[in-house]
Amino acid sequence: MPSEARMPHVVVVDPIHPDGIRRLSETPGITLDHPGAPAGPDLAARLREADAAIVRGTVVNAAFLDLAPRLRMVCRHGVGYDLVDVPEMTRRGVAVMITPEANAASVAEHALMLMLAVARRVLPVDAGVRRGQWRVQGQSETFELGGRRVLILGFGRIGTRVARLCAAFGMHVAVHDPFMPAGTIRGAGYEAVKDREAGLAAADIVTLHLPAGEATRGMVDTAFLAAMKPGAVLINTARGTLVDEAALEAALRSGHLSAAGLDVLRVEPMKEPVSLLALENLVVTPHVAASTAEGLQRMAWDAAGNVLSFLAGCPDPDAVINREVLRRA
DSSP states (O other): OOOOOOOOEEEEOSOOOHHHHHHHHTSTTOEEEOTTSTTOSOHHHHHTTOSEEEESSOOBSHHHHHTOTTOOEEEESSSOOTTBOHHHHHHTTOEEEOOTTTTHHHHHHHHHHHHHHHHTTHHHHHHHHHTTOSSOTTGGGOOOSTTOEEEEEOOSHHHHHHHHHHHHTTOEEEEEOTTSOHHHHHHTTSEEOSOHHHHHHHOSEEEEOOOOSTTTTTOBSHHHHHHSOTTEEEEEOSOGGGBOHHHHHHHHHHTSEEEEEESOOSSSSOOSOOGGGGOTTEEEOOSOTTOSHHHHHHHHHHHHHHHHHHHTTOOOGGGBSOTHHHHHO
16 A cells, blocks of 8 residues: 655744644644654754744854755744855755734834834833933933934835834934835935935934845945934844944944834844943844834734745745745746
8 A cells, every 4th residue: 555645744843833833734735843742853854854934033053054955945933044055055956035014014013112202202201200300311312303304225125114103203214215106205205315415414313124135234334423413313123133232333433323212133132231231322222123012913913824835835035035946946
């Protein structure tokens, strides 16, 4: 008698929202291993039979792939994939997928929160009240967002949402994205900025919504910051590798920038204190912009959906980073 056909095996490497696990576990025709399942914590044993995997904070490189000889796809729980060695994945014919829409609203709202936090000096004012100071020094240095000019670098899924939120606050919205037609930006109701340096010089707030990569690594350097308008604010909810932290600290200490709001740092997780953290004109959150209850649920649900669609032979091309793997297959 013919042997029973092997079912595709899915490994959820890191913890995700229970709805994603439920979506996978309720789908017939696959086997599933996830954190807390009886398979145990040994990654090598867990990956040995994996056809597909979902990861959050796990680095996916050649060593990871060596543990998973059957692997055909990896889905990153989120939109960033700087922890994934995409060229190595492509070389081995393994598809890389992300959840592109799932966290966009959460990150956009977080960017606005950081703008408001630095504009209204929320942290030092809150600390003063907790010290018993009802009238805290520096309150007069706060400002409204309405009427201010914001420059959005990157007009993708998150940048477009940030633009709408800023416009709702009455801000003048300018966008620099060399990969986006100027007519598309103007058609959305915003100013298209071709000359980045000119845009930096005119903006009260600059907010980053760009992917990490060779082209963007360290782009916010001394020259970039010097080009910014004196007293301007920098917001980064993208990736910490975009910013030269020593240059940013110097700009904040000198007063050339009035404040900055960061959700990301160059080294994550933070292994030792960063000197930036001594500055009162800085607000920092620990890479949690996407991690609302809704964002985590959507990322897990969409990651599970990506796995299932890939195994069914109909992956969403918009969620695939290395589409050449699909063409090759």
